[in-house]
Amino acid sequence: MHRGETYLNEHRDEHLQQLMELLRIPSISALSEHRADMRRAAEWLAAELRRIGLSRAEVMETGGHPLVYAERLDNPGGPTALIYGHYDVQPVDPLDLWATPPFEPEIRDGKLYARGASDDKGQVFMHLKVIEALLTVEGRLPVNIKLLIEGEEEIGSENLERFIAAHKDLLKADVVVISDTALYARGVPSLTYALRGLAALEVHVTGARGDLHSGAFGGAAPNAAQALVQLLATLHRPDGGVAVEGFYDQVRPLTQEERDGFAALGFDEERLKAELGVDALPGEPGYTALERLWARPTLEINGIFGGFQGEGTKTVIPARAGAKITCRLVPDQEPEQVLDVIEAHLTAHCPPGVKVEIRRMGGAPAAITPIDHPAIQAAMKALTEAYGAEARFIRTGGSIPIVGTFGAVLGAPCVLMGFGLEEENFHAPDEHFHLENFDLGMRALYRFWHYLAETMG
């Protein structure tokens, strides 16, 4: 091990410069104007994978943004791990809230600031450098390794779903390793055993044929913004719970053991309030904040729009208004069932004079990983050693839709070794990555591959 860590330490500056090069590519999958940037990021990764010694590394087509596939199979008959990550990033608006531009990486106070620094380019890059260290120092990899780095994680991974189904043999693996989650807290090594799922939709309300003068028509014409507001307000109960009939029907209740385990982590609600700058943590009644974050579903308005948004006043009755909504799902909610009940609710509550149109934007179920798998044990050991502290089992409130697919199509369990921190603004302005976890995380991954060869060899 020692020589691997020494190699990573000695080349740290050079590696960070390389990572910044990758972060400078604005690979926003949601915006069609960045199509060429997406391909540029994929090509960059494929070239780097070839350079560090993968025997096969190529950009492959998916019908949408391309993905990068690479492999090095040094151990005939030995265990094979598939590393999954994504090179696409979230949109960056509102731009004016970034201290430095999202695609001009900068290190301040031991943190690397850039869109994608933590989610997920930074963590994907750690895998590349650990492989480079292993091949440089030891000349071979302890296990067979495949890499699958996609470009559509932030927009639902729909093409990847098809790609995996069509390339089962290529991707065949004994375990999938993903670094796209967060530690419980700084200095607390932790392995995530459950993820929330996702269901997304848009609501569009249409009133009159066009926008109307509020003097000429106000009082006798439907207002799409007003109708939207009335409609969306029915989605939650005054106590904070979701009011949609059937929304909680498929939710697997938390066991008392899980609730006790969460409580033992000593989650500090007052500190979260202070961090967010708020005086309350509103949500579903009857659960602690940590339970709501990790194991209860939500329905969030991600964006709302309609009518005049410019400077000053415009006395107009908007003809159209809309909202973007996503739900975080928990085991055993099915995305289609959740979208069905929301659509039924919105249709039933449509105010008079307007039309409501629902556009379904995809979804993915939640996931739970079996914690007795040898790969999980190898990961816990590597994490405990690298961080010098006992690793903990945690959940996360986020979603990695593809985790369910790996289980269903490849039959492979996922090991979620993530090195982000929840406060790193993944989808918001000033995204950053604590470099202590860049360093400790690579140390853990370097050890992990050796322990995996031992436990599964």
Added chain:
Amino acid sequence: MHRGETYLNEHRDEHLQQLMELLRIPSISALSEHRADMRRAAEWLAAELRRIGLSRAEVMETGGHPLVYAERLDNPGGPTALIYGHYDVQPVDPLDLWATPPFEPEIRDGKLYARGASDDKGQVFMHLKVIEALLTVEGRLPVNIKLLIEGEEEIGSENLERFIAAHKDLLKADVVVISDTALYARGVPSLTYALRGLAALEVHVTGARGDLHSGAFGGAAPNAAQALVQLLATLHRPDGGVAVEGFYDQVRPLTQEERDGFAALGFDEERLKAELGVDALPGEPGYTALERLWARPTLEINGIFGGFQGEGTKTVIPARAGAKITCRLVPDQEPEQVLDVIEAHLTAHCPPGVKVEIRRMGGAPAAITPIDHPAIQAAMKALTEAYGAEARFIRTGGSIPIVGTFGAVLGAPCVLMGFGLEEENFHAPDEHFHLENFDLGMRALYRFWHYLAETMG
């Protein structure tokens, strides 16, 4: 009269070309990027007023956008009329809903399409051409005429309020004539005796310090868009009335005579539905649509915004969201009282975890004009003759904030001779002006100045 009408007919094409030149100037008062265009429009009008023979015509400063003042006082001791209009126009978004660009005027099917065609450049221009016709054909004006053409009507006329107070002597007049309202319907000459007022505000909701990842924080962080929706939904009752306590306190009830008069106009609600393309005309219960449009106050969301509005999905919890709201007021509501009760309501209903900020954006009371004034009688006679049909007294749902000021500061009654039509999309895409009312309206105005000299001379 005959020779005046002949002159206007003979020069019609040339006049329309001139009007289009004025309409091509994008004088949007609400947007600071159009500051230079505002001045250009004012200079254009001043130059044209000088050219047609006003003895004084100049651009004057107001502290905001400039105004145009002109006069020709041919009748010492005779009555003086002050013509008021505005050269500023509303913003033009959403641009993609215009059939032709808003500042590239085009005549289609006898209608002139452009932002400002009807509200109010087209109607201001009619006054200029009637004066030109009078001076060309008769060599003098039947009454003393002053013109005041401002550039801030669409943003609340605040600087004009101060200008009028500071220039009482300059503006002194026996009657104010305004062409900025609509006929009851095509072919129905009509004079507006009451206007609604206006009160405007913005609501801004702030949750956490910045936008948050909905996976990491969803379930235990306030969502500003969600809170905004809940808050705004409390402003109306399910039956369509305004739910704000005290909102209706100062409303002057309609008399039975007024309700009978409105009913006699035979307003066609089914036709309005068909025109707007809607299946209901939602609003306050207990009143006909026409009563709601003309004589009941409203509270409208003009715009709503917050979070991610781009293409695709972004799983973000918005930190900020807001809405633009305007109320149409009726006699005897005071704008400040209405803003007070709305602010109190919004503050009292603020959801947990967020902060609400109210920004007051100004207002103006409603107005009612005495219908027994000789100038009103002159106008009714001129309208009846020009259109060949009995002129009717009507109200309008729109607002001309400055009407109240003319009454209060100059002590002059307003004659509202407007030639627009409600369906002309004044504040919306595809604004247009029916040229039949350009022609008949100028014929009425030409006669009006002569009758005014008779009744008030």
